[in-house]
Amino acid sequence: MKAIILKKIKEIEEANNIQVLYACEFGSRAWGFASTDSDYDVRLIYKRNVEAYLSVVDIPDFLNLAIDEVWDFNAWDIKKVLELMIKSNTTVFEWLQSPIVYKEVDSFKDKAWQLCQAYYCxxxxxxxxxxxxxxxxxxxxxxxxxxxxxxxxxxxxxxxxxxxxxxxxxxxxxxxxxxxxxxxxxxxxxxxxxxxxxxxxxxxxxxxxxxxxxxxxxxxxxxxKATVRKSKGYFDIECVNDFFRKEVRL
Known part of the structure; x- marks a missing residue:
């Protein structure tokens, strides 16, 4: 099945002129309680070429991908992922913990996961x-x-x-x-x-x-009714900016 998923990822890259930095399973298969008919929830983090991020007009930060009974692909631009990370978005934290990784470029998962630690709320x-x-x-x-x-x-x-x-x-x-x-x-x-x-x-x-x-x-x-702490109102974004610039220039 991994070979089929990698083939689909390659097709998505070529059709959208992107590079997938990280692809993982997200859903019951990754959580550890899949059923016999569970679909494949594949999540992608991708980047475009540097010039695309220098556009006067904002570029789309996700891809609209078809969903059916077997496949559920969802793809986010690295910029969107990092913007959500500094808001302590839980989904990003979960993607980067997936035990099922289909593709990864240059230890992206470990580097991004380390970055996450500073933005937990x-x-x-x-x-x-x-x-x-x-x-x-x-x-x-x-x-x-x-x-x-x-x-x-x-x-x-x-x-x-x-x-x-x-x-x-x-x-x-x-x-x-x-x-x-x-x-x-x-x-x-x-x-x-x-x-x-x-x-x-x-x-x-x-x-x-x-x-x-x-x-x-x-x-x-x-x-x-439990008391929970809200993190400081401001998260340092320079670490995220540095990470983003390095990744899109690779």
Whole structure:
């Protein structure tokens, strides 16, 4: 499958006159709870030639790429990525943690990940994950929920919990997040649900275990009331500028 993805990346580069600096998996396959019919969520960070960034008219900072039942490609310009990084945008922090890397130029992932550390904001990240969970709550029926929705909610809540308790960037992968579940029995039960999901489809439903349902709703309420710190109002952008200039001139 990697060979097919690399071929598609090459086609995208040639069609748009860009160079992909980093390509990774983002979604259930990277998080660690894919189903039998999970699609491939491929995320690209690319650059254009230097002259393109010297244009009087702003250039598009993303590519419109087709999405179907198998492929979901999303591509952002390096400038967009860095602009979002200095706003502590959680998505950028997650892309750079992906355990599944399809392409990387000149250790881009490690260099960008190191840069990220200076732009973490506990409040921004916590509120992002709580917002993701809240949006998914509307997909819950009274006594059942799709496995896909359940794990989206669990990952979001445990990521928020990590941020609240540790005041550090939450891991992208789901397995490390499970360490925040204090109840060993409940943690083990969630692991068993992951195994169930692996042989099911994304349309399959899970009938709520009462204890897990109570944990999910109580955790959301508790985290929503937690005190989180907002980082200083100004992040130093010179490091990002230096990084950008070096990358586009390579």
């Amino acid at each position: 506990q409040q921004t990240h916590t509120h992002h994950y709580l917002g993701l969970a809240k949006k998914k709550f509307i997909e819950i029926d009274e006594d059942k929920v799709k496995y896909k929705t359940l794990f989206y909610i669990l990952r979001a809540l445990l990521s928020a919990k990590w941020n609240v308790e540790n005041n550090t960037i939450a891991p992208m992968e789901f397995k490390p997040l499970l360490s925040t579940v204090e109840d060993v029995r409940l943690r083990g039960y969630i692991v068993e649900l992951i195994k169930e999901k692996e042989v099911l489809t994304e349309k399959d439903w899970y009938k709520w275990d009462a204890e897990l349902k109570e944990y999910v709703y109580q955790l959301y309420e508790r985290l929503s």
